[in-house]
Amino acid sequence: xxxxxxxxxxxxxxxxxxxxxxxxxxSAAEPAALLEALPRxxxxxxxxxxxxxxxxxxxxxxxxxxxxxxxxxxxxAQLDDWARAGLDAxxxxxxxxxxxxxxxxxxxxxxxxxxxxxGVAFGAIEGRxxxxxxxxxxxPLKLAGGPRAWTDSETLWLPERLDAAPDAAGNRRLYKxxxxxxxxxxxxxTFNVDPEPELAQWPAPEAALRWFxxxxxxxxxxxxxxxxxxxxxxxxxxxGPWPAQLASSAAALAQAAASAADxxxxxxxxxxxxxxxxxxxxxxxxxxxxxxxxxxxxxxxxDTATLRQAxxxxxxxxxxxxxxxxxxxPPLAAEGQTQQLDPQxxxxxxxxxxxxxxxxxxxxxGEIPPEVLQAAGPGAWQPVDGIDSAAAPGVTTQPDAFYDxxxxxxxxxxxxxCHLYEMRAPVGDHAxxxxxxxxxxxxxxxxxxxxxxxxxxxKPQRRQFDGxxxxxxxxxxxxxxxxxxxxxSPRLFIHRRRVERxxxxxxxxxMSGSTKGWVNDAERESLVLLCEAIEALGDSYAIxxxxxxxxxxxxxxxxxxxxxxxxxxxxxxxxxxxxxxxTRMGVAVRHLxxxxxxxxxxxxxxxxxxxxxxxxxGDEYRGRYGIEDTxxxxxxxxxxxxxSYCVTIDRHGADYLPQLYGPAHYAVIDDAQKLPxxxxxxxxxxxx
Amino acid sequence: xxxxxxxxxxxxATPLVHLDSEPYYHATGDELAVFAxxxxxxxxxxxxxxxxxxKTRFVExxxxxxxxxxxxxxxxxxxxxADLVGRYLIVGDETVWMDGPLTAAVRAGAICYxxxxxxxxxxxxxxxxxxTDSRRALPVEKRGEYIExxxxxxxxxxxxxxxxxxxxxxxxxxxxxxxxxxxDYPEAATEARIVAxxxxxxxxxxxxxxxxxxxxxxxxxxxxxEGAGTRLLVHAAQLIANGMNPAIACTAxxxxxxxxxxxxxxxxxxxxxxxx
Numbered sequence: 001x002x003x004x005x006x007x008x009x010x011x012x013x014x015x016x017x018x019x020x021x022x023x024x025x026x027s028a029a030e031p032a033a034l035l036e037a038l039p040r041x042x043x044x045x046x047x048x049x050x051x052x053x054x055x056x057x058x059x060x061x062x063x064x065x066x067x068x069x070x071x072x073x074x075x076x077a078q079l080d081d082w083a084r085a086g087l088d089a090x091x092x093x094x095x096x097x098x099x100x101x102x103x104x105x106x107x108x109x110x111x112x113x114x115x116x117x118x119g120v121a122f123g124a125i126e127g128r129x130x131x132x133x134x135x136x137x138x139x140p141l142k143l144a145g146g147p148r149a150w151t152d153s154e155t156l157w158l159p160e161r162l163d164a165a166p167d168a169a170g171n172r173r174l175y176k177x178x179x180x181x182x183x184x185x186x187x188x189x190t191f192n193v194d195p196e197p198e199l200a201q202w203p204a205p206e207a208a209l210r211w212f213x214x215x216x217x218x219x220x221x222x223x224x225x226x227x228x229x230x231x232x233x234x235x236x237x238x239x240g241p242w243p244a245q246l247a248s249s250a251a252a253l254a255q256a257a258a259s260a261a262d263x264x265x266x267x268x269x270x271x272x273x274x275x276x277x278x279x280x281x282x283x284x285x286x287x288x289x290x291x292x293x294x295x296x297x298x299x300x301x302x303d304t305a306t307l308r309q310a311x312x313x314x315x316x317x318x319x320x321x322x323x324x325x326x327x328x329x330p331p332l333a334a335e336g337q338t339q340q341l342d343p344q345x346x347x348x349x350x351x352x353x354x355x356x357x358x359x360x361x362x363x364x365x366g367e368i369p370p371e372v373l374q375a376a377g378p379g380a381w382q383p384v385d386g387i388d389s390a391a392a393p394g395v396t397t398q399p400d401a402f403y404d405x406x407x408x409x410x411x412x413x414x415x416x417x418c419h420l421y422e423m424r425a426p427v428g429d430h431a432x433x434x435x436x437x438x439x440x441x442x443x444x445x446x447x448x449x450x451x452x453x454x455x456x457x458x459k460p461q462r463r464q465f466d467g468x469x470x471x472x473x474x475x476x477x478x479x480x481x482x483x484x485x486x487x488x489s490p491r492l493f494i495h496r497r498r499v500e501r502x503x504x505x506x507x508x509x510x511m512s513g514s515t516k517g518w519v520n521d522a523e524r525e526s527l528v529l530l531c532e533a534i535e536a537l538g539d540s541y542a543i544x545x546x547x548x549x550x551x552x553x554x555x556x557x558x559x560x561x562x563x564x565x566x567x568x569x570x571x572x573x574x575x576x577x578x579x580x581x582x583t584r585m586g587v588a589v590r591h592l593x594x595x596x597x598x599x600x601x602x603x604x605x606x607x608x609x610x611x612x613x614x615x616x617x618g619d620e621y622r623g624r625y626g627i628e629d630t631x632x633x634x635x636x637x638x639x640x641x642x643x644s645y646c647v648t649i650d651r652h653g654a655d656y657l658p659q660l661y662g663p664a665h666y667a668v669i670d671d672a673q674k675l676p677x678x679x680x681x682x683x684x685x686x687x688x
Numbered sequence: 689x690x691x692x693x694x695x696x697x698x699x700x701a702t703p704l705v706h707l708d709s710e711p712y713y714h715a716t717g718d719e720l721a722v723f724a725x726x727x728x729x730x731x732x733x734x735x736x737x738x739x740x741x742x743k744t745r746f747v748e749x750x751x752x753x754x755x756x757x758x759x760x761x762x763x764x765x766x767x768x769x770a771d772l773v774g775r776y777l778i779v780g781d782e783t784v785w786m787d788g789p790l791t792a793a794v795r796a797g798a799i800c801y802x803x804x805x806x807x808x809x810x811x812x813x814x815x816x817x818x819x820t821d822s823r824r825a826l827p828v829e830k831r832g833e834y835i836e837x838x839x840x841x842x843x844x845x846x847x848x849x850x851x852x853x854x855x856x857x858x859x860x861x862x863x864x865x866x867x868x869x870x871x872d873y874p875e876a877a878t879e880a881r882i883v884a885x886x887x888x889x890x891x892x893x894x895x896x897x898x899x900x901x902x903x904x905x906x907x908x909x910x911x912x913x914e915g916a917g918t919r920l921l922v923h924a925a926q927l928i929a930n931g932m933n934p935a936i937a938c939t940a941x942x943x944x945x946x947x948x949x950x951x952x953x954x955x956x957x958x959x960x961x962x963x964x
Contacts, residue, residue: 127951131911132958135903176958227899230935231962462768473770480776480783486830643857654909662849668909685913 006043008036018051019061026062031069038072042079046072049083053090056517060090063098071106078109081123085145085160091517092144092155104147105160119163120171129158129179130670136180138187139360140651143179143670149285151182152295153191158182164282170238177235177283180228184220187363191292193260198267211270211278213287215253215263218242222254239281300364303357304372310354310624311372313409351624353613356655403587405551408628418551418587425545425557428576430568436528440676444532447680451536460494467495503687504540504562504599506592509577510610511547511557516579519611519649522672526609526679527559527574531566533680539687540601546588547580550617554587555580562599584621585614586629589644593637605687606637606644609679611672613656631660645686649675704757704796713742713749714882716874723750726867732820732843734863737871740917742882743846746871747801756840757798759789763808769815773828785831794819794826797840805845806858813862819843820865876902879918887925893934897921900938900963904946904956911952916942934964 006014008029015028035043046068054061064083075082082105089101122145130143133156146157156179162171185191195212202208225232242250249266252258350358361368399419407414437444461467463474471494478488507530509523527543534541542564545557559573560566589606596604614626621629634644646657646666657666667682669675726733727750735743744760751758761772774788793800805813818825824837845866847858873879876898884894898921905915920942927937943956 128954128958131907131952131955132962134910135906135955135959137906180962228962229896230960230964234961473775476778477770477776480778481830483778483781483783484776666909670910 003040005036005038005040008032011035011043011047014047015050015065018047019054019058019065028065031066034069035072042072042076045079049079052521053083053087055521056087056090057095059095060087060098063095063102067099067102067106071102075106075109081121081160082106082109084123087518088144101146108147108160118166118168118171119161120168120175122158122160122162122175125172125175126671127674129175132176133179133183134670136183136187138183138363140654141183141186142651149178149182150288151185151285151292152288153186153292154295154299156182162282165238173234173238174282176231177238178285180224180231180235181217181220181283182285184224185216185287185292188220188223188260189366190216190220190260190287191289191296192364192366193264194293195264195267195289198264198271202271207275207277208267208271209287209289211275212263212267212289213284214246214278214281215249215266216260216287217281217284218246218250219253219258219260219263222256222258225254226256235283238283243279296364300361303361303364304369306357306623307350307354307361307368307372310350310357313624351627352655352659353623353627356652401591403554403590405586406629406632408625408632418554418584420554420556420587420591423555423557425559425573426576426578427569427572428574428578430572430575432524432575433528433571436525437532440525440529443677444529447529447533448536450684451533451680460496462494463489463491464493464495465491467493469494469496501537501539501687502602503605504596504601504603505534505542505605505607505683505687506596507541507543508588508592508606508608509543509545509559510583510608510612511545511577511580512583512611512615513579513581514583514615515611519672520577520579522649522675523609524574524577525676527577528571529676529680530683531560531570531574533683535566537687540599542595543574544588544592544595545577546585546592547582548584548587548616549581551584551587551621554584556588556591562595582616582621583610583612583614583626584616585610585626586633589630589633589637593633593640593642596637596642597640603687604640604642606642607683607686608644608646608648609675610646610648610650612648612650613652627656627660634660647675647679647682704759704792704798705751706757707748707752710752711745711748712882712885713745714874714878714885716878719746719869719871720750720753722867722869724754727754727842730824730839730842731867732845732865734866734868735844735846735871736849736868737846738873738914738917739848740919741871741873742918743871744801744803747799747844747846751799754799756842757793757796758801759793759796759798760801760803761789762803763805763812765807765809767808767812769812772812772815773826774830776830790815790819791826791828791835794835794837794841797838799842799844802843802845804847805862806847810859813859816843816845817862817865873901873905873915873918879921882918883921883925886922888929889925893928894925896934896963897925897938900942900959903959903963904942907952907955911949911955912946914946916946920945935960938964 009032012028012032015032019026019028035046038046046065049068050061050065053064064086067086068079068083071082072079082102085105086098086102089097126143126145133141133143139154141151142155144155144157145160147159149156149158151157158175158179162174165171165174195209199205199208199212221232221235224235249269253262253266255262358368361372400422401420402416403418403420404413404415405417406412460469462471464471471492474489474492478490478492481488507527509527511520515523531541531543540562541560542562543559545559546555547557548554557577559577560570564570585608589608593606596606614630615622616626637644644661644665646653646661647669648657648666649669649672651668651670653666653668657668660666667678669678723733723746735746737743747760748758761767770788772788772790774786774791776783777786778784787795790800792798802808802816815826818827819837819841820843824841826835826837827833828835874882876895879901880891880894880898883889883897884891887894887897889897901916901918901921904912908915924934924938924941927941928934938960939957943953943960947953947956
């Protein structure tokens with residue numbers, strides 16, 4: 001890359017090309033003019049992020065490009081973090097949120113929040129914190145950077161940067177304290193009470209909310225002290241002693257029996273005596289009970305539905321569990337049976353997603369409400385056959401194959417149910433692969449080195465007829481044999497030979513709509529790295545994408561067949577992998593395992609890259625049906641001698657993956673961006 | 689527990705371990721009864737479970753219970769048939785036959801425990817086949833000998849299904865010869881009792897160690913290949929019992945053996961700090 005600055009007309013041309021502006025009657029002249037003054041390196045960063053954003057959506061690309069042009073000069077080296085914060089916000093909640101996130105970041109930057117050397121950026125501690133939180137009990141939580149610290153009970157937002165403590169270690173501890181207290185809010189029932197009536201009685205509800213957050217922090221710290229005493233001591237050390245006038249409240253809220261209602265009581269008490277603004281403690285995050293309770297209500301409804309459906313199904317199959325008749329799957333027992341339920345025994349029989357839902361309900365409500373356990377009336381659960389009769393869009397030719405699908409409710413096959421089409425893999429931009437290879441050049445080099453070492457592990461083959469070295473053991477044995485009158489073996493040499501790995505690997509890549517954006521980028525980047533790695537190993541491998549839209553339209557995209565080489569054409573097809581429709585997984589597994597089984601190697605391995613559970617349009621494949629069908633397909637694969645492994649970035653993966661792949665045969669990556677870095681290592685472990 | 693070792697006649701001879709004091713073992717299910725019944729019926733046993741959950745200790749305990757000598761072989765990827773069965777050695781101008789551990793165990797009517805059998809070379813596992821069916825015999829090809837196993841001989845293998853390598857799975861033809869027992873980490877209260885007993889720490893420290901162990905096990909698949917086994921917790925407890933600061937002991941005995949990657953290591957340190 002030359003050092004010459006790009007002129008405005010060059011910048012305009014490149015932006016135009018990246019964002020296809022001419023098609024949208026927009027002009028890049030204005031941002032280009034702003035960018036002209038920047039050093040070349042910064043210009044390239046802006047173009048890079050505009051291009052990345054444009055891959056997700058044109059509007060996002062335009063937003064990033066135009067805002068970057070205005071702010072790049074002041075952001076300087078922080079441009080990358082700024083853009084990442086924006087893209088992250090887009091993945092979570094769309095364009096408006098991106099605009100807000102970009103502004104927030106720039107404002108914080110202008111306010112000098114990122115100046116100090118001792119401050120710690122969220123990105124620098126995210127990996128450590130997410131693992132820490134993952135290990136703690138309770139529902140899995142997502143971690144994200146945002147303008148302030150708070151949680152909606154499913155995601156923890158932490159400030160992009162902390163600077164309150166005098167040194168970096170202190171700021172890291174502060175991050176941990178904030179995150180732990182937010183986790184404790186979801187774990188110890190902060191959102192089980194509705195503070196709105198109390199808040200409404202205050203002249204300044206915002207101040208009251210901050211008081212409530214402070215009382216909750218006191219209570220939760222005591223909850224932590226009972227389970228994680230070291231952590232609580234850490235927090236106590238960070239905050240220093242509570243102000244004297246609050247000491248009695250702190251003591252009352254530290255009781256084991258204290259609940260969020262007691263914090264509200266403290267708040268009411270405070271209102272009576274009158275209070276101004278609460279003291280500021282950096283470790284106490286913000287509270288947004290309205291948002292959190294909304295998320296909680298949706299979750300409770302979802303968990304209740306999941307659990308109820310699973311229970312009904314269970315009772316339909318197992319007459320001893322009672323429940324309503326279902327027209328399609330009538331219980332075997334006679335009418336008028338007792339409706340006695342044994343929740344404990346029943347939960348054990350539930351599928352993992354329903355068990356997770358039950359645990360989550362318990363966490364939200366303290367117990368599973370009895371009405372959930374009661375059998376619901378007729379019509380509470382109905383099998384939906386999707387849009388069977390309606391012709392799927394775009395199908396004009398005969399399917400390449402028909403596959404049976406397993407219906408666990410019938411415990412039978414649906415014959416020829418899935419129509420499989422082997423499509424032409426779309427061709428993408430070859431330059432993208434080159435860009436990935438340049439960007440990850442260092443990583444690729446180190447992966448190749450490690451993999452070559454794996455291949456280069458020459459195993460000495462003992463007792464050969466000829467070889468480079470004498471096998472002393474064999475010599476001694478032969479001499480001993482001759483002495484004892486036996487016939488000595490002529491195999492007296494050690495031959496060093498590369499051990500034949502004899503392994504074929506099929507990579508099955510999820511091209512469902514939910515992968516759109518960063519997940520898709522991460523998948524493609526991972527595939528590039530994997531190919532580089534496997535080329536060094538010499539294993540035989542293939543890459544197929546899968547997607548689909550109902551059972552009559554299951555598509556398979558051959559990106560690299562076993563016979564294809566890793567050449568420019570293959571690389572373009574990797575670049576062309578894109579997010580499409582749904583994830584009907586069973587049929588894809590069956591088809592690809594059929595191809596894999598034909599490989600003439602000793603070991604065969606199916607690796608799935610995915611971002612979630614099996615799913616398809618219509619309610620039928622979603623949920624247990626899809627999981628059972630996929631499980632069945634994987635079992636069939638196993639019978640063919642194919643091992644399967646799944647790499648997913650679905651944080652709920654641990655709920656259903658053990659059932660699909662077995663306890664040790666999956667990996668959950670908490671962040672799509674880390675997939676490329678992790679994937680080669682996973683492959684090495686898997687086949688080493 | 690200090691098993692008195694039979695002094696071996698020569699350095700290379702297989703140690704037959706006679707356990708005369710009870711190795712501590714806390715049963716969590718019906719494994720004692722199943723193992724005893726399998727021994728009675730002369731069936732081989734396979735122990736499955738994650739590392740450090742008490743498989744080896746269980747075998748030692750059963751050897752003591754059944755009053756049989758124990759031969760333990762830690763399998764590795766260069767373990768050959770001769771390493772198990774035996775070989776001729778030259779001593780002076782003589783050839784001397786030296787029984788391998790398996791042969792020695794068969795002759796003595798001992799329990800032969802092949803630890804982590806999947807690690808051994810594939811061809812090695814085949815020599816145990818005739819010992820695992822109704823023949824119950826070991827053909828020693830070199831010597832033209834066919835050793836029928838005495839009633840007390842018992843073959844036990846262990847294997848960790850958590851291994852992710854596809855190249856290290858046991859063949860069905862081998863698996864299906866064994867009575868299998870599943871091992872897992874014990875429940876928290878039981879595990880705390882084990883840690884307190886084995887590590888010599890008070891109940892509260894043991895409870896916290898077990899809590900920490902449970903937290904690390906949740907990281908399996910999300911940074912760790914496997915959480916801390918009971919053995920690691922006992923190691924940490926022993927360091928603490930020797931007067932070491934609990935946090936330092938846990939870092940040294942639990943966090944460092946588990947992880948190299950920075951984020952995971954830091955997260956483990958955070959967990960240790962959180963618990964102690």
